[in-house]
Amino acid sequence: MSMALAGFLQLAVVAPPAGGLLLAIIAPVLAGLATLLLPRAAVTARVVLAGAGPALAFVLVLWHLGAHGVAGHTPPPESHHASITHVADTSGTDDLASQVIESSLSHASDAGRLAAPPQGTAVIEWVPDLDLNLAFLADGLGGFFALLVAGIGVLIVLYARGYFGGATEQARADLFRFYPTLGFFASAMLGVVLADYTLLTLVFWELTSISSFLLIGWNRYDKAALKLAKQAFFTTGLGGMFLLGGIGLLGYHTGHWRWSELLQHANDLDWSGGTLKAAFLLMFVGAASKSAQWPLHYWLPGAMAAPTPVSAYLHSATMVKAGVFLVGRMLPLFVLPGEGVGVDIWPGLITWIGAITMLYGGVTAVNQHDLKRIFAYTTVSQLGLLMAMYGLAGFDFDHAGHVVAAAIDLDITQIANHAFYKAPLFITAGAIGHYLSRSLPDLHGAFYKFPAICATMLLAGYALAAGPGTVSFQAKELFLYAIYHAANGRPWLWVILAMTIATAACNVAIFVRLLTTLLGLPGSMGKADHDSAHDDDHGHGEDGHDHHHAPEPGLGGALIWLPAVPLVALQYIGGLAPGVWDRLFGRFERFGYYFDHGVPSLLYAITHPGVPLYASGVAIVLGVVLGLSKLLRGQHIDPHDAIYPGVEAASVGLGRGLFAVLQNGSLRVYLTVVLIALMTCLSAAAWHDPGMIAPIGAEAARAFELPLGVIVGLLIVITALLLPVFSSRIVRVLMLGSCGFTVVAMYVVYQAPDLALTQLMVEIIGVLLFVLVLRLLPEPPQGERALPVGKLWRAGLGLVVGLAFGWITLVCAHAQPEALLGEWFSQYSYHGPAMIDAAGEKTGYERGGGGKNVVNVILVDFRGFDTLGEISVLGLAALGVWSMLPGRRRELCGEPPAQANASSSDPSTAEATLS
Amino acid sequence: MTSTLFKTAARLIVPLTLIFAAYIAMRGHNSPGGGFIGGLMASVGLILYRMAHGRAALLRLLPFHPRVLVALGLAIAYVTALVPLALGQPLLTSLVIDGLYIGLGQTIHFASAVFFDIGVLLVVVGVTVGMIQRLSEEVDSQHIKESGCPTTAASSTGGNPR
Incomplete structure (x- = not known):
């Protein structure tokens, strides 16, 4: 492994831009594999080594962005945003928040920051013939996602130490197995977001499906978990197939196989016809399956069978965003290239799918008890919102007399916002489930037992509710603004606004219930006198993790919630100090059509009342009411959970049925199918090429030139025709043999001694083998012994096939001599x-x-x-013969007969294998 | 099938068959013959011997499992095929020497493909003899089971059509 590492280090030196990112991609998996070399007891060293992988990736991506800039951020010279391109200048004095607002509208109508499409990095050749090479693209979207994946990866490595524990043998075995798999996933995900070649994206995309499968089915002895892992794998894997189709169509139609090239030439593509639209649709299905969009969202709540570190990492913060990432990648290609190009179905399709997912996820989330299920459905909901956000980008709108090209602002802020509250929610949910229970009704007053964990969860929950003071609030405002703008002249979009308000109210209600339950306030989900939480069923069926209820002392124990803290802190930094947020994340933003000066501050939102602010207010009021009410307090069972088992049962049933028809074990049926298919092909060929029929006469006449040959030939024909008349198998085999021996005579007549000799020998051995095998076969059933009249067609088919072969021989002999x-x-x-x-x-x-x-x-x-x-x-x-008829060699060699009798079951085995 | 005439004839015929098979195989490159035919011929000879004298006699003649022949033949064939690769030639390139001096003032026409042919011969002999041997053992044991008369069954080894 060290050699491989050295090789890649060398690569990194030889081809710095591509090599650096390549090294960043493989660092997590290499570090994960390296942990396998450590002894199991070395828990601390294992954690440090496993964490070093994503940490190295984080540093390398940062270094790359610093050295080469965020790709694609070369705004036009008159832009006011030149400062944000100087990524290396982290100590720069540019203060985005102070930039004047009036610059925004004057630029809003041009394609602004996309004026210079990103350039991919240098290429390391992999499979050039397939247009599949190693090249990487760290533009705003990819670079940000890479940092997100690597950064949260480090935190999850630490969290896994707290979650699995480190003291027991079981915990050590878990960590031993966990870190390599986690590293595998982190590398795959980094690959997805950094790949420049479209097919390379697909390769890593599938790798994330595989690693996700391994992690969901972490508990190998839990059949339910394995089923859910399969469900997730097949759903996202099928999406991957759609993605492959889309990428292939896109590549063959445009001739470009790199995202950077596609973005660069978006205006020059041939947008006429439906090809690009079909490519877009296929790719969107792939993205929607990965990002759990309705109606394919069912796999994500099912994936909660994974251990909580996995849920926090894959199924909330990173992998499920791969679909959102892909849509964000496609956005500048399919929607924003310019006038008269692009895909017109983008906004309607994506916005509606996203909005339905958002509302469905939100309503279902309220109606759950298990914390992980609640957060899983809010994840579905938020993914729908992110999709809808990119969908809305397809709308332009009028603002103060200017046409603004797209109703989208600061998509990176939206994505970051979700990751920064959802991962902490999962982390703390895992922690509280580890000590108490994950079922909300059992958690009455848990705050007083575990104040730190519950406080972190409540702070993150406040962000889930998009409360003022978190960046989540501003993010929701941005989304509401986008709808509000796009709805200008498109009244049906008001429906989406209503759906957003309903979803936001659901999120607020979840927070209210969390708050009242954890603090033991009136209106909580739990029982007031709930002291026996320990004795209840904690619902740990889902991740099958062995709970030990006493908190582990020291840093190791605190790691079960501590990794959530920095992420929650980022939420409040964004909410209270948007300037700092912009300094951190502004450089990754790609779209700023309305708010192009960065995230608006809370003050701005409050001092500019309008429909979005009112919508937020309504949502909060509704949410509080819903949270305190008795409504939606059950445990809703998602009807979509039946989709996958139904499809699986149907396909397995269909497979069994087909198998019963096609592989029924009757050699006659197989032979009939093969021969009929052959005849069909030959007829089609003859139909297509009449030249295959014309030469028959002349060639057949030549065949009659040699009288001796004619006589022998007649002999052969007569023997062959007599075959079906006899019913005994042995007689038939002997007839067949005599047919073959007559062919030997034919070869002699036509002076081919080699062939005659070979045919003679083959015929002797063939007849011997036939006779031996036939003696081992059971007697045919009485009905089949005589030739039934109804089955004469078999003889007819044999005759036709024989004639056809003769005909093909004549055709071949007629071919041009040269x-x-x-x-x-x-x-x-x-x-x-x-x-x-x-x-x-x-x-x-x-x-x-x-x-x-x-x-x-x-x-x-x-x-x-x-x-x-x-x-x-x-x-x-x-x-095959020797192994299927296992040796009786020794047994027959003078052994007592009793033993030969003892193995009486063998002949029947032989019959089974031979018949 | 166990007549004295047949047994005696087999004793005479089988060695001749084997020698002829070797002769056919060696001359194959220039005259009718070759490894495949040679192999088949040797197999037919050996099977004839088995039919006449029973499997114990064949086991004395070939005191090892026929799969040894198959393995050996495949090894020879693959080595012959792969050696040219090591020498920078395409797979299976045959080395042809016109007039190779073999001592005593004699020369032969030599082609290295002959080794490949020998490999083919061994595989063919191993496979056919092995398969037929195995299947007839199966028939024998079925016979033992059905007749319940082990002594006669063990000696009657040929195909006795029902």
Whole structure:
């Protein structure tokens, strides 16, 4: 492994821009694998080493962004945002928040920050023929996602230490197995967000599906978890197939296989026809399956069978955002390139799918008891919101007389916002479930037992509710603004505004219930006198993690909630000091059509009342009421959970049915199918090419030139025709053999001694084998012994096939002589072509077969490779016989007969295998 | 099938068959013959011997499992195929020497493909003899089971059509 590492380090030096990012991508998996070398007891060293992988990735991506800038951020010279391109200048004095607002509207109508599409980095060739190479693109979107994945990855490595514990043997075994898998996922995810080649994105995309499968099915002995892992894998894997189709269509239609090139040439693409629209649709299905969009969202709540570190990392913060990421990647390609190009179905389709997902997830989330399920459905809901946000980007709108190109602002802020509150919610939910229970009704007054964990959870929950003071509030405002703007002249979008308000109210209600329950206030979900939480069923069925209820002392124990703190802190920094937030994340933002000066402050939001602010207010009031009411307090069972089991049962049933029809074990049926298919193909060929019928007459006439041949031929025909008349198998085999021996005579007549000899030997051995095998077969059922009249068609089919083969032989013999290989073979069998020197003298021959017997030279030289394969197959066939009829060699060798009788079951096995 | 005539004839015929098989295989490159036919011929000879004298006699003649022949033949064939690769030639390139001196004033025409042919021969002999041997053992044991008369069954080894 150290050699591999050295190789990649070398790569990083040779091709710095691509190599650095490549190293960042593989660092987590290498570090994860390296932890396998540590002894199991070395828990601290294991954590440090595993954490070093994502940490190194984080630093490398930062270094890359610092050295090369955020790709794609080269705004036009007159732009006011030149400052944000200087990523390296982290100590810069640019204060985005202070930038004047009036610059925004004057720029809003041009494509603003996308004026210069991003350039990909240098290429390391992988499979150039497939347009699949290693090149990476760290633009605002990709770079931000990479930092998110690597950064949260470090926190999750620490959290896993707290979650699994470190003292027991079981915990050590868990950590031993967990870190490599987690590293595998982190690398795959970094690959998805950084890949520049479209197919490379797909490769990593599938790797995230595989690693997610491994992590959901973490508990290998829990059948339910394995089923859910399969459900997630097949759902997202099927989406991956759609993505492959979309990428292929896009690539073949445009000739571009790199995102950077596609973005650069978006205006020059051939947008006429439906090809690009179809490509977009396919890719969107892929993105929607990965990002759990309705109606494919069911896998995400199911994926909560994974241990909580996995849920916090994959199924809230990173992997499920891969679909959102992909849509964000496609946005500048399909929607924003310019006038008259792009895909017109984008805004309607994505906005509606996203909005339905958002509302459905929100309403279902309220109606749950298990904390992980609650947060899983809010994740579904938030993913819907993110999708809808990109959908709205397809709308332009009028503002104060200017046409603004797209109703989208600061998408990175939205994405970051969700990750920064959802990961802490999962982390603390795992922690509280570890000590008490994950079921909300059991958590009455838990705050007083575990104040730190519950406080962190409540602070994150406040962000979930988009309370003022968190960046979540501003993010929701941005989304509401986008709807409000886009709805200008499109009244149906007011429906989406209403759906957003309803969703936001659900989120507020969840927070209210969390607050009242954890603090033990009136209106809580739990019982007032709830002291026996320990004795209840904690609902730990879902992740099957062995709970030990006493908190572990020291830092190791605190790691079960501490990693949530920095993320929650970022939420409040964003909410209370948007300037700092912009300094941190502004450089990644790609869209700022309305709020192009960065995230608006809380003060701005309050001092500019309008529909969005009112909508927020309504949502909060409704949410508090809903939270305190008795409504929606049950445990809703998602009807979509039946989709996958239904589809699986249907496909397995269909498979069984097809298998019963196609693989029914009757050799006659197989043979009939094969022969009929062959006849169909030949008929089609003859239909297509009448030249295959014309030569029959002339060739057949030639066949009658030699009287002896005609006589032998007639003999063959008569023997063959008599075959179906006899019913005994042995007689039939002997007839077949005599047919073959007559063919030997035919070869002699036509002076082919080799063939005659071979045919003779093959025929002897063939008849012997036939007789032996037939003796081992059971007697045929009485009905089949005589030839039933109803089955005469089999003889007819045999006749037709035989005639067809004769016909094809004639056609082949009629082919052009110069095209015949036979000429070439006999010419070069002994010598190669003559070598002629400069003077025109023949000096010798080039290498030939070195033999005068053309047949044998073909076998061992010209076609030697075929022969090599054939004898290998022969050997395998013999191995099959020897292994399926296990040896009775020793037993028959003078052993007492009792033993031979003892193994009486063997012949029946032989019958089964041979028949 | 166990007549004295047949047994005696088999004793005479089988060695001749084997020698002829070797001859056919060696001359194959220039005249009708070759490894495949040679192999088949040797197999037919050996099977004839088995039919005449029973499997114990064949086991004395070939005191190892036929799979040894198959493995050996495949090994020879693959080595012959792969050696040219090591020498920078395409797979299976045959080395042809016109007039290779073999001592006593004699020369032969030599092609390295002959080794490949020998490999083919061994595989063919191993496979056919092995398969037929195995299947007839199966038939024998079925016979033992059905007749319940082990002594006669063990000696009657040929195919006795029902």
